[in-house]
Amino acid sequence: MQHHNPGAFPDGFLWGASTSAYQVEGAWNEDGKGPSVIDKAAFHDGITDFTVTSDHYHRFREDIALLAEMGLKTYRFSIAWSRLYPQGDGELNPAGVAFYQQLIDEICRHGIEPLVTLYHFDLPWALQQDGGWSNRRTVAAFERFAVTCFEQFGQQVKYWLTINEQNMMILKGEVIGTLPPGTADVQKTLYQQNHHMMLAQAKAMIACHQRLPHARIGPAPNISCVYAASARPEDVLAADNFSAIRNWLYLDLAVHGRYNNVVWSFLQQRGWLPDIAPDDMATIAAGKPDFIAFNYYASATVSADMPEVARGELNSKQQADQQMAGIDRSVYVGCNNPHLQQNQFGWYIDPVGFRITAREIYARYALPLIVTENGLGAFDTLEAGNKVYDDYRIAYLRAHIEQLRLAVADGVELFGYCPWSAIDLVSTHQGISKRYGFVYVNRDEHDLKDLARYRKKSFFWYQQLIASNGATLDAQVEY
């Protein structure tokens, strides 16, 4: 459908930007913080670890002032579970509570709406050693942690996100660092963990509604539309399979409280069905989200496993990447898409897919949507005068926001957009050189330099865009 005059973004639209605790804070073991699975992950050979990252823990006032200068209406960040509960459960760490209280005070002082992710990949290491999400004890620990956050910060925080990209942890946990190396019976384990996370999420949503009647809470999966590699019905079926496994399993459970039928039969066939305790499904059904947050970077393309179609299938490096489809022969085969450009890291750039994704989610669940991640990872260069001319990032954001505007014109109820990332931070598995921020952080993989903050060209472009509520999408910016 074409819109010749797509109109504006709604009044009060939450223009924002996102970070996560372990990727931006640093101070990994300060003031009583316990280690998380990320601190113990062994995948950062040759690139930076997560000990210092962008040092936001010590520089948050300067960072929030920059975000306020950019004009952000909301700022999405996460709370490090092991800063509050160093052992994941047990004793609460007052210094951890104090840090987030100061951070939230600072955000609110600047008139920015805090948008808080409870859990962004960084499961406390003590819980992991005790079985992590395979152990039902982690469900109770998460509920307790969530309740603590609601009690401590609920007066100032209206918008909550439960679990960031649960689907990526289940589909690509080894890439992100959340799946312990050497896990036996990987798939069966992961789908059991998935069930426990669903239960934990539902309990957090129930607790939030009981304690904070004015708050709003929702899940934050990574959702992307899935294309069939051809119009061959078998390929279309494969795309439907992968979409159910990648996307709808998670949202059907969160919103409708039931397992997606296609995925259920897939799990049954493979012997990967989770153990479900008698009250679990009733609890999952009772936890109701108020909105759906979703992260979107790239679309996926799959075919059926037919040699003549599957020639364009992804290589093993591509399959390992969290944004790409994998291959599960007879169910779906991840393919290249000749119609799309790739970024410097091989991710497909697909703004139209963004619109399709937003429309699909809204059509299925009819809940308000907010985008909590979308952005371009790139090797930025710091030029003379501490300038970063990231016109490629502006082009990516412009094209994606334009498609969002069209999605709004299509009738999608969208109340915010938070690109990744507010400032430069350490990528999940590709170091600090893969930058996403509007603000450059002066360090590299092995040299912390002075960690100074410099406004990139995209900073001023986004500032102008926010001030006009999206009207200056095509405008140039002085830099």
Ligand code: BG6
């Ligand atoms: C999402 C995560 O998967 O994508 C973020 O929620 C992550 O934590 C972002 O950083 C971009 O991925 P990457 O691998 O480029 O850092």
